[in-house]
Amino acid sequence: MRVFTAALATETNTFSPIAIDKRAFEASLHAGPGQHPATPTLCTAPITVGREICAREGWTLIEGSASWADPAGLVARATYEELRDTILDELRAALPVDGVVLGLHGAMVAQGYDDCEGDFLARVREIVGPEVLVCAELDPHSHLTARRVAAADFxxxxxxxxxxxFVDRARDLWALAVRTLKGEISPVMSVFDCRMIDVFPTSKEPMRSFVDGLMALEKSEPGVLSLSVIHGFMAGDVPEMGTKIIAVTDGQPEKGAALAERLGRELFAMRGTFMVRQVDEKVAVGTALAAPRGPVVIADVWDNPGGGTAGDxxxxxxxxxxxxxxxxxxxTIWDPIAxxxxxxxGEGAEIPLRFGAKSAPMTGNPIDRIVTIRKLVRNAQMRFGDSFAPFGDAAWVHFDGIDVILNSTRAQSFDPSLFSALGIDPKSRKILLIKSTNHFYDSFSKIASEIVYCSAGKPYPNRPAETPYRKARRDIWPMVEDPWGA
Known part of the structure; x- marks a missing residue:
């Protein structure tokens, strides 16, 4: 067998002022064919897992390019078209192939392209024809459009x-691909539109039990190959934004459709109960100061670079x-100029410094202080599960009993190693202020005495019923209370 693999991914907050060009991909990950490192990023695990699987099967893996940019605003049209066309040319050069296994995000939007993944997958399908397997791994914070469903097998x-x-799901993707290419299964996708948009952390109930139930069904229900929830991405102003269920069955589309609908209606019935309680900045700080011991983690949930905001x-x-x-x-606070x-x-210098709050209104005011520069690190990075997340050149500055890490490459606060990378022991601090909606939880919960989720300012459009969408549909909850009533 000959299988082609590549990755092209970013998450686009269409309300973000941070425009994306090729330099943003180069700052995060931009690797040519065969140059992807052994450690995957969030959306490139199909490449690294594919190396292992194809070696085991004795198949030929043809690697295309891999590009990932940290979430931000619209991608420049020329950048998307260049990255897309590079992979498409690599695919043409690899022909004939038996399968195409891709790493995508699912919420990329470029100037002139509301559905980058749909456009890309349709072009892939046109090149390989209707008989060749085309499949991909997606991030749940994505838009499941009809065009991409039509172009992919699963x-x-x-x-x-x-x-x-993300590595485990890449293994699931490849397991289905291998069985399909060997003729053991005939996967077919069924999709149910939940007519809602919400935030679904699996670190708490009720989503924890819902996801556990999906995995149990995958193991116990005959003919069911894979079950997934597309959470949707509320900061993407695109026509097909919203939550959907995917059921992949072994040639049983009716069964898949019925199961997807049952699960989707269960999810809809729990709408509005998934997100953790959030408090404003006054309550958050008061709670942290009153805590008997630390570290108390204050999560600035909506100034999250992982959702496309600046992080400043x-x-x-x-x-x-x-x-x-x-x-x-x-x-961290993103401020490349600072x-x-x-x-x-230089390290040890005491200087007047203005930093932060440069990107957008309702993000506070710049901080002006005399600071001491404690540590400078080139190309800093932190852990995120099995991968590493770069946050660029970084500076640790100190003033008035407060230490701040300033970074030059936007990245959310995945892991306490972001502090230790600059020489700060996070376990020794009373209060840790980080920027992330929920990706931080797995690692920071291991060291935190308490976690406070704080909604401060308005850097991110987190209330869909109030968001000034121009393209997104208005017939879903919470834009309407009962989308099924009509």
């Missing part, structure tokens, strides 16, 4: 949020400063 989606299972909001930091908080470590100034000044 999708496998991360089940966990935080996405700790200062609302919670300003409240900590106003309350005289001490023994605080902040990781980082550049710090590198010019």
């Amino acid at each position: 999708f496998v989606v991360f089940k966990e949020f935080p996405h700790t299972d 909001a200062t609302v919670i930091l300003a409240e900590l400063m106003a309350r005289g908080a001490q023994d605080v470590a902040v990781g 980082v550049q100034i710090c590198f010019a000044a």
